[in-house]
Amino acid sequence: MGRRQAGIEWMSNAAFAYRLRWKRRRLLYRALRKRRQLAPVADRTDRIAPDAILGAMTVRNEMLRLPFFLDHHRRLGVGHFLVVDNGSDDGTRAYLAAQPDVSLWSTTQSYKLSRFGMDWLTWLMIRHAHGHWCLTLDADEIFIYPHHDTRPLPALTEWLEARGRRSFGALMLDMYPKGRVQDHPYKPGDDPFRHLCWFDGGNYTIRKKPDLHNLWIQGGPRARCFFADRPRRAPTMGKVPLVKWNRRFVYVSSTHSLLPRRLNRVYDESGGEALSGVLLHTKFLDVVVEKSAEEKQRREHFANSALYETYYDSLIGNPDLWCAHSTRYLGWRQLEAMGLMSRGGWV
Amino acid sequence: MSVGIIMLVHTAFDRAEQVARHWSAAGCPLVIHADKSVPPKTYKAFVNALSDLPDVRFSARHRCEWGTWGLVAATQSAAQLMLDEFEDVRHVYLASGSCLPLRPVQELIDYLAERPQTDFIESATTADVPWTIGGLDHERFTLRFPFSWRKHRYLFDRAVAFQRAIGYRRRIPNGLVPHMGSQWWCLTRQTLSAILSDPDRKVYDDYFKQVWIPDESYFQTLARQYSLQIESRSLTLSKFDYQGKPHIFYDDHLQLLRRSDCFVARKIWPFANRLYDAFLTDSAGAMKRTEPNPGKIDRIFAKAVERRTRGRPGLYMQSRFPVEGRENGLTCAQYSVFEGFSDLFENFEAWLARVTGTRVHGHLFAPERAEFSDGQTVMNGALSDSAALRDYNPRAFLTSLIWNTRGERQCFQMGPRDEIKDIEWDIAKDSNAQISVITGAWAVPLFKSNRNFADLRQEAARLQQIESQHLNVLRSPWAKARIRIWTMAEFIEAPMEPLQTIIDEIGQQNMRGLAEVPRMADLSGFGQFLQNLKNQGMHPYLMGDFPVAHGPHDTPQNKPKPYLVQ
Known part of the structure; x- marks a missing residue:
């Protein structure tokens, strides 16, 4: 009996794995079709060194955040950025086109219909990221990991690779100011964490997704302030931003999960701690109020935008996310000690 | 040279x-x-x-x-x-x-x-x-390894298994050690x-x-x-x-x-x-x-x-998410759960906080909200008191609370009125939990309340059923917590002894016995109240054999006097 059951389970697992394989192929094909939506603005991909670590992102009107973003990730050791500009009109395009380590494509097609930019990036990564470690981010995500101040990204990727790891997980940490978000003006190039120096230290919930085996992490100030009445809808905070890319890989929803699903196993299930990082989320700069008003109109950011109207309304209302038990950001060692990331065995 | x-x-x-x-x-x-x-x-x-x-x-x-x-x-x-x-x-x-x-x-x-x-x-x-x-110590000298461990792990393993199965052993030349x-x-x-x-x-x-x-x-x-x-x-x-x-x-x-x-x-x-x-x-x-x-x-x-x-026990994060049984401790530190105490004693929480110097919460799993100590709406780590957020993942709520307050012992109240269904097993199986239960004490607030007796009877039946199921959990062989259960009748007979034991186990200060005792609710007429429930066809049994003797107008004569335990 037990044997028969095991057999059935094996069969259904195999069948499911096969379905996922076709899902992956479908997503790849989708990216292939969407390639025509991209017009090259500055193609410098011939400058990509064979062992370069790549950055990939889709942006729209991010002139405010880009200088710090590029500076930070360059310093970490990203060698080249693959960027899709989705119809910016604030100078983002010209700024990026002028950067020597950025290859830029542009499109005015729908962000939502491109699976939130993922179809475009998938195509670019098929073309240019095969065999490279690739860091896929949004412009409001600042990637950090244990020892990032003394050990650049190549040190991290070498360590991972020597241990047979191809992907690296991170928690997205919403950073917010003390007081209303609009009270803290920000200029391009400034350190965003001078004001956005508070975060929620320990209110995260985790479930393992049975299908893709990724961890579904929720929590943080947005769950606390905007989704306390419907926690299921709270934003997903777990990501797998750093992957040694293969042209057959594909992100499924944003960078929360990937196919093949073994790439989602960035965690240890036997009690140990694997090495992991954090994405410091700079969403709550003063511009969030203005941008939310625009996004609410465009309806490009959620598959089911109607459900998020009140969320946008709260953001438009210039909220104060700070509470008496918010934690002030001091650096990666603090996050590591609090258990928001782990150095695993990386001494 | x-x-x-x-x-x-x-x-x-x-x-x-x-x-x-x-x-x-x-x-x-x-x-x-x-x-x-x-x-x-x-x-x-x-x-x-x-x-x-x-x-x-x-x-x-x-x-x-x-x-x-x-x-x-x-x-x-x-x-x-x-x-x-x-x-x-x-x-x-x-x-x-x-x-x-x-x-x-x-x-x-x-x-x-x-x-x-x-x-x-x-x-x-x-x-x-x-x-x-790879589990190969002496065998690396007595087997053969025709396949690369790095490149052909499967063949490597199969070759080892095969040699083990047929009992193959190489001779080590010239008696080398x-x-x-x-x-x-x-x-x-x-x-x-x-x-x-x-x-x-x-x-x-x-x-x-x-x-x-x-x-x-x-x-x-x-x-x-x-x-x-x-x-x-x-x-x-x-x-x-x-x-x-x-x-x-x-x-x-x-x-x-x-x-x-x-x-x-x-x-x-x-x-x-x-x-x-x-x-x-x-x-x-x-x-x-x-x-x-x-x-x-x-x-x-x-x-x-x-x-x-092994990781840090009690921590759940993006790179540590142990499957059940491999947590190596569900939570990161010891904590105490009190069931029935705040029903029986009027100032139990304040008293406990004073005597033990620990953080004492109200009913963390109350249906309305998580009753954090001192009426706070958020706790360490920005943990919210929202019942919806808590009930979305009660285990994460509990483990986060204990993790966020490392270094300060947490105590909280629990009872059959709370949303305990999704958390009772976790707590019972957690060896860090110290659970003390006075069964049937939930009847005291009912007794004190000013509600219609028909409603009281219905509520009493509901609570008794929940608590009785809860006791089954606590008494199951899988329960790893340190659990003590008294019936209410047992407890009020000599309340100081169990209290002293619990406090000693929490082990924070107070080596010389309790200088101060919590104030017990006035129970005169409680026996009659239970009798009334019985008369209505409900059978309240979790309180134990409670003295039914005195009528509703008796003076509280056998109410235990506060005394010192030396």
């Missing part, structure tokens, strides 16, 4: 060159072996770059794949060349391209000159070493030449070619045959993680490496500029005669293994 350096190189040639120059500048002759898989162009450039150094030779090249004979063959030919070419050499030091001398080379030369007969080679029998990976140890050694000319010119060398070589990871056992075993004096330790500081992969040293390890007082360390990250600058330039530093002491930094690496394999 001098020290000859054998350097095995396969990558980061600029660093290898830099280190070679450092050795050479101190008067050490070098023999360099470059992996055969290095492209000819790179190799040629490397040879050219070092052509200005006088005592540098390049030995015949072998392909060095991890865990294979190639590494030993490379070492053999390099060692032979060293012994043939440099007559002066008394000690031969085996190093790699990613090794970095931490102390002035002269200190190493002096150190070895004082110990002319000593071989420094880590060499232990298989029974004595804990570091083997296999020894293992770090592949980075420093041997005397005497010992090394004896190994290389042994008449039986072909027998040994043929044998070790089929041993798994021979570079950790060939010289380690054979040195035992000839050495006059073995110091079983490596002069090279190298650390391995739990998978047997070497730790890498980066710029931020500068102080750590200095503290070790070791002569050489590996592996150094090729881009660790600060390390190379620091250790390859300031060789004029004061001559120390201290012994190498890698033990000083061992603790750090031991802790890293612990962190990687």
Whole structure:
């Protein structure tokens, strides 16, 4: 009996794995079709060194955040950025086109219909990221990991690779100011964490997704302030931003999960701690109020935008996310000690 | 007399060159072996770059794949060349391209000159070493390994399983006793030449070619045959993680490496500029005669293994999410759960906080909200009191609360009115929980309330059913918490004794007994209340045999007086 059951389970697992394989192929094909939506603005991909670590992102009107973003990730050791500009009109395009380590494509097609930019990036990564470690981010995500101040990204990727790891997980940490978000003006190039120096230290919930085996992490100030009445809808905070890319890989929803699903196993299930990082989320700069008003109109950011109207309304209302038990950001060692990331065995 | 350096190189040639120059500048002759898989162009450039150094030779090249004979063959030919070419050499030091001398080379030369007969080679029998990976210790000497562990893991495993199944065993030649140890050694000319010119060398070589990871056992075993004096330790500081992969040293390890007082360390990250600058330039530093002491930094690496394999109990995060049963502790610290106490005592929470100095919450799982201590709406870690957020994942709520308040013991109230269904098993199975239950005490608030008796009766039946199921959980064989259960009747008979026991177990201050007792609710008429429930057809039994004697208008005469427990 037990044997028969095991057999059935094996069969259904195999069948499911096969379905996922076709899902992956479908997503790849989708990216292939969407390639025509991209017009090259500055193609410098011939400058990509064979062992370069790549950055990939889709942006729209991010002139405010880009200088710090590029500076930070360059310093970490990203060698080249693959960027899709989705119809910016604030100078983002010209700024990026002028950067020597950025290859830029542009499109005015729908962000939502491109699976939130993922179809475009998938195509670019098929073309240019095969065999490279690739860091896929949004412009409001600042990637950090244990020892990032003394050990650049190549040190991290070498360590991972020597241990047979191809992907690296991170928690997205919403950073917010003390007081209303609009009270803290920000200029391009400034350190965003001078004001956005508070975060929620320990209110995260985790479930393992049975299908893709990724961890579904929720929590943080947005769950606390905007989704306390419907926690299921709270934003997903777990990501797998750093992957040694293969042209057959594909992100499924944003960078929360990937196919093949073994790439989602960035965690240890036997009690140990694997090495992991954090994405410091700079969403709550003063511009969030203005941008939310625009996004609410465009309806490009959620598959089911109607459900998020009140969320946008709260953001438009210039909220104060700070509470008496918010934690002030001091650096990666603090996050590591609090258990928001782990150095695993990386001494 | 001098020290000859054998350097095995396969990558980061600029660093290898830099280190070679450092050795050479101190008067050490070098023999360099470059992996055969290095492209000819790179190799040629490397040879050219070092052509200005006088005592540098390049030995015949072998392909060095991890865990294979190639590494030993490379070492053999390099060692032979060293012994043939440099007559002066008394000690031969085996190093790699990613090794970095931490102390002035002269200190190493002096150190070895004082110990002319000593071989420094880590060499232990298989029974004595804990570091083997893959479960193969003695078997690596008695089985054959035709497949690469790195490239063909499946075939490797199958081959091992097959040999085990048929009981295959190789004979170890000439009664050798296999020894293992770090592949980075420093041997005397005497010992090394004896190994290389042994008449039986072909027998040994043929044998070790089929041993798994021979570079950790060939010289380690054979040195035992000839050495006059073995110091079983490596002069090279190298650390391995739990998978047997070497730790890498980066710029931020500068102080750590200095503290070790070791002569050489590996592996150094090729881009660790600060390390190379620091250790390859300031060789004029004061001559120390201290012994190498890698033990000083061992603790750090031991802790890293612990962190990687066992993790921090009670922590759930993006890279630690243990399956059920592997948590190694559901929560990170001890906490206390009180059921019925705040019903029976009027000022229980304030009293408990005062007496124990712990953080005392109300009903954390109350239907309306999580009743944090002092009426707070958020707790440490910005944990919200929202019931919806809490009930979305009650286990995460509890583990987060305990994790966020590390260092401060948490106590909270629980009862059948709360949302306990999804959390009771977790708490019962958690060995960090101390659960104290007064069964039936939920009836006291009902008794005190001013509600219609029909409603009371219905509510009493509901609560009793919930609590009775809850007690089944607490009494199940899977429950790992420290659980104490009293019926209400039992408890009010002598309340101080159980209270004292619980408080003692929490063990914070208060060694001299309780100076102050909580105030018990006025229970006159409670017996009649229960009797009324019975008369209505409900059977309240969880309170125990409660005195029904006195009527509704009796004075509270047998109410226990507050007293001191000495």
